[in-house]
Amino acid sequence: QSALTQPASVSGSPGQSITISCTGSSSDVGGYNYVSWYQQHPGKALKLMISDVSDRPSGVSNRFSGSKSGNTASLTISGLQAEDEADYYCSSYTRTSSLVFGGGTRLTVL
Amino acid sequence: QVQLVESGGGVVQPGRSLRLSCEASGFTISNYGMHWVRQAPGKGLEWVAIIWYDGDIKKYADSVKGRFTISRDNSKNTLYLQMNSLRAEDTAVYSCVRGGSYCSGGSCYKFDYWGQGTLVAVSS
Numbered sequence: 001q002s003a004l005t006q007p008a009s010v011s012g013s014p015g016q017s018i019t020i021s022c023t024g025s026s027s028d029v030g031g032y033n034y035v036s037w038y039q040q041h042p043g044k045a046l047k048l049m050i051s052d053v054s055d056r057p058s059g060v061s062n063r064f065s066g067s068k069s070g071n072t073a074s075l076t077i078s079g080l081q082a083e084d085e086a087d088y089y090c091s092s093y094t095r096t097s098s099l100v101f102g103g104g105t106r107l108t109v110l
Numbered sequence: 111q112v113q114l115v116e117s118g119g120g121v122v123q124p125g126r127s128l129r130l131s132c133e134a135s136g137f138t139i140s141n142y143g144m145h146w147v148r149q150a151p152g153k154g155l156e157w158v159a160i161i162w163y164d165g166d167i168k169k170y171a172d173s174v175k176g177r178f179t180i181s182r183d184n185s186k187n188t189l190y191l192q193m194n195s196l197r198a199e200d201t202a203v204y205s206c207v208r209g210g211s212y213c214s215g216g217s218c219y220k221f222d223y224w225g226q227g228t229l230v231a232v233s234s
Binding site: 003032033034036038045046048051052057089091093097098099100101102103104 | 145154155156157160169170171172205215216217219220221222223224225226
């Protein structure tokens with residue numbers, strides 16, 4: 001199972017919006033609504049930000065939103081804040097009942 | 111509160127075995143799909159294995175199938191990963207992760223709690 005494709009890095013200024021893409025195939029992202037997004041600050045455990053493509057767990061800011069079109073899922077962060085600077089990973093359930101992650105995206109807040 | 115504490119990592123020679131443990135607190139592991147996820151140094155995340163809440167269904171990544179075994183001890187609320195025939199490419203930080211409760215299929219694969227991980231280094 002090949003890793004999902006994410007941009008290595010994205011950046012934005014405070015207050016702006018950014019979108020991170022996550023591209024897979026019909027065997028994973030395109031075939032199921034089980035895409036999740038995780039945030040990881042250096043040295044910290046991953047935090048679930050979005051599950052099931054667009055569901056936001058309790059306690060996660062509504063500045064974070066998720067969507068999917070075809071084989072590509074997206075994470076959008078609006079009103080960018082300094083604390084959003086972190087690594088972001090997507091994941092998707094697959095047709096072989098396994099899980100595949102994206103390679104990760106480093107978000108820099110300028 | 112929910113805590114996951116891994117142990118058992120270390121340096122091991124290729125071809126040897128190692129067993130990782132993950133002691134859970136704050137919840138009952140038999141109510142959840144429990145996973146192992148690893149991250150090689152400087153690399154991305156790789157899902158390794160799941161044991162469903164009922165304990166009957168276990169799934170593995172192709173890269174570890176036939177070599178690794180996931181299991182749990184409900185009385186100790188502890189998850190295990192038995193790793194045999196270790197290879198250099200198995201070198202990584204291994205983390206215990208909680209999935210969905212009473213889940214099935216894809217709903218088991220969203221992770222709300224992660225342990226800090228234990229390092230496994232396979233080297234001669």
